[in-house]
Amino acid sequence: MILVMSRAMKNLGDYLIFERGKALVENVLDDSGFEAGLAYKKLSEQRVKPNEVSLIIVPGGPGISNNLQKTYPFISEAIKNGVPIAFLGVGSNFFPGNSGCWKKAFKGETLDLLGRISKILPIGVRDYITYESLHFNGITNIQMNGCPAWYDLNILKNGGEKSASGVIERIVFTPPANPMYMYQAEELLGHIRRKFPNSSILVSFHRGIDKDSLTSPKEADLNLWFSNRAESLNCEIYDASYSIEKIKKYDAYDLHVGYRVHAHVHFISQRKPSFLVCEDSRGIGMLQSLGGGGVHGWSAKSLKHRRLLSLIRYKSYFLSTRLLVGSSEEICDSFDLFVDSEMLSGFQITERAWNNIVFYYENRMKPFIEDLRQFTK
Numbered sequence: 509m510i511l512v513m514s515r516a517m518k519n520l521g522d523y524l525i526f527e528r529g530k531a532l533v534e535n536v537l538d539d540s541g542f543e544a545g546l547a548y549k550k551l552s553e554q555r556v557k558p559n560e561v562s563l564i565i566v567p568g569g570p571g572i573s574n575n576l577q578k579t580y581p582f583i584s585e586a587i588k589n590g591v592p593i594a595f596l597g598v599g600s601n602f603f604p605g606n607s608g609c610w611k612k613a614f615k616g617e618t619l620d621l622l623g624r625i626s627k628i629l630p631i632g633v634r635d636y637i638t639y640e641s642l643h644f645n646g647i648t649n650i651q652m653n654g655c656p657a658w659y660d661l662n663i664l665k666n667g668g669e670k671s672a673s674g675v676i677e678r679i680v681f682t683p684p685a686n687p688m689y690m691y692q693a694e695e696l697l698g699h700i701r702r703k704f705p706n707s708s709i710l711v712s713f714h715r716g717i718d719k720d721s722l723t724s725p726k727e728a729d730l731n732l733w734f735s736n737r738a739e740s741l742n743c744e745i746y747d748a749s750y751s752i753e754k755i756k757k758y759d760a761y762d763l764h765v766g767y768r769v770h771a772h773v774h775f776i777s778q779r780k781p782s783f784l785v786c787e788d789s790r791g792i793g794m795l796q797s798l799g800g801g802g803v804h805g806w807s808a809k810s811l812k813h814r815r816l817l818s819l820i821r822y823k824s825y826f827l828s829t830r831l832l833v834g835s836s837e838e839i840c841d842s843f844d845l846f847v848d849s850e851m852l853s854g855f856q857i858t859e860r861a862w863n864n865i866v867f868y869y870e871n872r873m874k875p876f877i878e879d880l881r882q883f884t885k
Contacts, residue, residue, distance in 0.1 A: 509541045509542075509543055509556055509560045509561050509562060510533070510537065510540050510541065510542050510543070510561075510562065510563045510564075510565060510884060511543050511544075511545040511554060511556065511561050511563070511564045511565070512526075512529065512530050512533055512542055512543070512544055512545065512565045512567065513545045513546070513547035513564060513565065513566045513567070513580075513582070514526040514544060514545065514546060514547055514567075515546075515547040515548060515569050515571075516752075517548075517722060518715055518716060518722045518723075518749045518750055519714050519715050519749065520714040520715075520748045520749060520751075520752070520754055520755060520768075520770065520771075521657070521714055521768060521769065521770030521771075521773075522569065523751065523752040523755075524657045524752060524755060524770050524773070524774060525567050525568040525569055525655065525656055525657045525770070526544075526567055527752050528567070528656045528657050528658075528659055528660065528661075529565070529567025529568060529596055529597075529656035529657075530542070530544070530567070531661055532567075532596070532656055532659055532661070532873065532874075532877060533565055533596075533877060533880075535661055536874060536877040536878055536880075537877065537880060537881060537884060540881075540884040543555065543556050545564070545582070547566060547569075547579075547580055547582070548579075548580075548581065549581060549582065550581045550582055550585055551564075551582040551585040551586050551589065551591070552585060554582070558585065558586075558589050558591070559589070561586075561589075561591050562591070562883055562884060563591065563592055563594060563880060563883040563884065564582065564586055564591055564592070564593045564594070565593075565594045565596060565880070566580065566593065566594070566595045566596065566598060567596050567597065567656045568595075568596060568597045568598055568599065568634055568655050568656050568657065569598065569599065570598075570599040570600055570601040570790050571595075571598050571599070571600075572598055572599065572600040572622075572633075572638055572641060572642065573600060573601065573614075573618070574614055574615045574618050575618075576614075576617075576618040576621055576622065577617060577618070577621060583621055583625075584621065587621065587624050587625070592625075592628045592629055592883050593625050593628075593629070594629050594632070594880055594883075595625075595631050595632045595633070596632045596653060596656050596873070596876070596877070597632050597633060597634035597653045597654055597655045597656050597658075597873070598631065598632065598633055598634065598638065599633065599634045599635055599637075599638050599655070599790060599793060600635075600637060600638040600641050600789065600790075600793070601788055601789060601790050602637070602641075602788060602789040603787075603788040603789065603806070604788065604789075604804070604806045604832075605637070605786060605788050605789030605790070605791065605792035605793070605804060605806075606804075609637065609789050610637050610638070610640045610641035610644055610789075611644055612641070612644075613644075613645060614645045619645060619646070619647075622642065622645070622647050623646075623647065626647050626648075626649040626650070627649070629649075629880075630649045630650055630651040630876070631647065631649065631650050631651070632650075632651050632652075632653040632873075632876055633650055633651070633652055633653065634652075634653065634654055634655035634793070634794070634797065635652075635655075635793030635794060635796060635797040636652060636793065636796055636797055637789050637792065637793040637796070638793065639652055651872060651876060652797070652868075652872060653868065653872045653873045653876050654797060654798065654864075654865070654868040654869075654872065654873060655773060655794070655798075656873070657770055657773045657774065657777070658773060658776075658777055658798060658865045658868065658869070659777065659865065659869050659873060660777045660778065663777060663778060663779070664865075664866070664869060668778060668779040668862070669779060670779055670854075670855065670859065674851045674852075675762060676704060676707060676762050676763050676847065676851065677706075677707055677708065677762055678707060678708045678709075678710070678760060678761040678762050678763075679700065679704060679707050679708070679709045679710070679761060679762065679763045679764075679765060680709075680710045680712055680758055680761045680763070680764045680765070680766070680771060680775075681697055681700065681709055681710065681711050681712070681738075681743070681764075681765050681766045682711075682712050682713075682714060682764065682765075682766030682767055682768035682771045683711065683713060683731075683734050683766065683767060684766075684767035684785070684787055684805070685715065685767065685768075685787060686787050686788075687726075687727070687730050688832060688833055689767060689785070689787060689805050689833060690730055690733070690734060691833075691836075692785075692805060692833050692834070692836045692839065693734070693766070693767065693785070694734065694737050695836035695840070696765070696785065696836060696839055696840060696843065697709075697711070697737070697738060697741060697743070698741060699836075699840040699843070700765060700843070701741045701742070701743070703844070703847075708744070709738075709741070709742075709743040709744070710743070710744045710746050710757070710761065711734075711735070711738040711743045711744065711745050711746065712746040712748045712757075712758075712766075712768075712771065713731060713735075713745075713746065713747055713748060713749065714748050714749065714768045714770070714771065715749055716731075716747050716748075716749030716750070717731040717732065717735060717745070717747050718731075718747075755774060758771075758774060758775070758778075759778075761780075762780065762781075763775070763780065763781050763782070763783075763847070764780070764781070764782040764783070765782070765783045765785075765843065766783075766784070766785065767784070767785050767786075767787055767791075767805070769784065769790050769791050769794050772784040772791075772794065772798075772800055772802070773794065773798065775800075776798060776799070776800050776858060776861045776862060776865070777865060779858065779859075779862045780858065781800070781801065781846075781847070781850050781855055781857070781858045782800045782801065782802075782858075783800070783801040783802055783803075783842075783843050783846050783847065784800060784801070784802035785802065785803060785804075785805045785839060786802060786803070786804045786805055786806075787805055787806075788806075791804070791805075792804055797864075798861055798864055798865070799857065799860055799861030799864055800857065800858065800861045801843075801846035801847075801850070801857055802846075803834075803838075803839055803842040803843075804834065805833065805834055805839065806832055806833060806834055807832055807833055807834045807835070
């Protein structure tokens with residue numbers, strides 16, 4: 509039995525990672541038995557017995573950190589029971605995401621777990637920042653596979669349709685997860701409305717809008733504030749949380765702009781353009797490995813003030829905006845340059861990113877999964 513792990517609880521991106529990862533595995537290892545597991549639970553707490561599991565597959569997510577066992581509580585138990593663990597395209601998360609951000613040493617327990625995992629299988633990663641982070645810590649059995657969410661098998665099989673040059677009528681905008689970027693995002697959304705006054709704009713919240721067990725009252729208040737600002741710009745508000753089915757609404761849209769990494773990934777996987785404003789290394793890593801349009805949202809001052817980050821990022825939005833957030837004007841200028849060049853060139857930036865998807869699927873991800881057949885029974 510193969511256990512395919514999911515960390516999808518609310519965020520649309522997590523559902524996309526799991527569903528596309530599961531589809532990849534089922535497509536290649538089609539004669540094996542599969543069971544969906546919960547990545548935030550121990551192996552003994554899964555629906556199948558530990559001795560029935562021959563292989564654990566973790567599709568993706570930014571899980572490489574000093575809290576590896578906390579992020580994936582099943583790992584130590586799986587190693588103890590001799591169950592191999594396959595990371596298809598795992599990522600990491602550093603702030604700021606500048607060059608050299610990965611040069612951080614892991615703790616002994618995390619290094620030990622990663623070392624044990626990589627003795628059996630290469631660790632598949634989704635970006636080169638994660639690759640360098642592991643390599644910096646002495647883990648060398650690594651393979652760059654890309655994120656499972658890159659690979660929509662239906663599109664890959666028929667090649668998809670190239671975006672029509674010069675056509676931007678419907679736009680998806682995704683607000684940031686980190687509240688310090690909210691004012692920047694508001695200014696970018698206003699700029700988009702002025703540039704495309706007659707376009708339909710969908711403002712999509714991947715982690716929902718309202719308060720619940722996974723969204724704090726403060727987060728909900730910020731979401732409501734942004735929703736009200738978006739409505740004043742004649743935008744439609746969309747709660748995209750809790751279900752992979754919500755992403756189907758994007759099919760009718762021509763362009764993504766915003767902060768959500770997996771909205772960016774999804775649009776490019778459909779051969780549609782996307783402009784990503786990166787909140788941290790997750791976004792920069794995706795731009796470097798996948799491509800598409802984009803820019804980092806933080807200021808160069810972030811490096812100077814990095815010792816204040818733990819205090820500032822969530823406790824003082826006004827101070828963090830002054831010290832850490834980049835110029836809205838520069839981001840708007842970068843967006844204009846991207847979208848104008850795409851429309852004039854026939855979306856060449858998007859096509860290069862799409863070609864990356866095709867290359868990494870045929871040469872990295874598919875062979876990586878095929879090699880997992882040795883562990884099936």
